[in-house]
């Protein structure tokens with residue numbers, strides 16, 4: 517039975533690495549797949565992982581019809597057993613519907629990888645549609661940590677080093693130090709308080725200890 521699977525987690529949890537690993541494992545078993553990405557940090561048409569792996573991919577631009585692409589390929593005699601769909605948060609909801617139809621009607625496995633919500637903590641439309649339609653949602657086990665040590669669950673955007681909570685949903689930046697528009701993963705508390713590693717390190721808002729004076 518073919519499945520639509522959504523692998524998700526915050527930035528820096530190894531989604532693109534897993535995308536390339538699954539592609540490699542499937543190809544090793546003699547299966548034929550097609551890789552897609554959308555606005556990868558390395559530039560168009562590459563799935564790149566932060567630990568150094570990279571493979572060419574097709575760009576899933578907003579007007580790409582996955583159903584038309586796959587049916588045209590199969591009609592022309594091309595074998596397609598699975599799709600690898602990285603950066604799926606950027607896909608149009610209609611494209612996610614096309615992927616579900618490809619699973620159901622063509623028996624092609626579709627592996628999607630993407631973050632769930634944006635720097636404002638709102639879900640990307642493509643990710644929301646994946647949550648609605650996927651057969652399986654897998655949370656990646658390699659969890660990055662907030663600067664405080666807690667598991668990081670939220671993505672913060674910084675501009676010139678300062679965390680922002682307004683702006684357009686899609687601005688491609690990186691978690692590499694020094695970028696003008698950058699992303700940092702935080703726990704929910706520090707995301708809510710807008711305390712990035714830079715602010716946290718400055719110790720501007722020390723937390724009161726959870727004791728009242730009567731206990732001391």
Ligand SMILES: [Zn+2]
Pocket residue numbers: 662663664665666702703704705706
């Ligand atoms: Zn934290």
